[in-house]
Amino acid sequence: MCLLKTNDLHRIFQELDRNGDGLLSAVELNWLLESIGGVHFSLEELESSVGKSCLNFDEFLLFYDSITKQSGGGNSEAVVADDQEGCNREDCDLVKAFQVFDSNGDGFISIEELQSMLSRLGLWDETTGKDCRSMICRYDTNLDGVLDFEEFKKMMLHTSS
Structure with missing residues (x-):
């Protein structure tokens, strides 16, 4: 699994930050999860799993990293294997x-x-x-x-x- 680049994640962050305050609220983050993956959390569950009610960009990057590691995307050997296969x-x-x-x-x-x-x-x-x-x-x-x-x-x- 290849990971998104920081500039791609920054564009995603900006699109999700609908009110432009530089923070992703649990509501904005929940919208993303429901839209792309059909994942449904209550706001309380999401805040509990993220550890706060809003994320700045750096915290969003950490959240992304934790998700990709849970799904196996944090494995650097997998990225190397992808590169060796021409990807x-x-x-x-x-x-x-x-x-x-x-x-x-x-x-x-x-x-x-x-x-x-x-x-x-x-x-x-x-x-x-x-x-x-x-x-x-x-x-x-x-x-x-x-x-x-x-x-x-x-x-x-x-x-x-």
């Missing part, structure tokens, strides 16, 4: 992200899948619906109406085809 950290993170967006597991990201994930993350609403179509069209180099992994990678890295 550098950036590519591995992109593969994981691609898998999250490809909700039906068909190996492609459709407009609907992109819209669904952005909506779950709170980054899409009805007024911006055409943006999902234009994002896919911009990076869909073979014009099949969906993004394969390489097209997704170019989109995420903002490189031209």
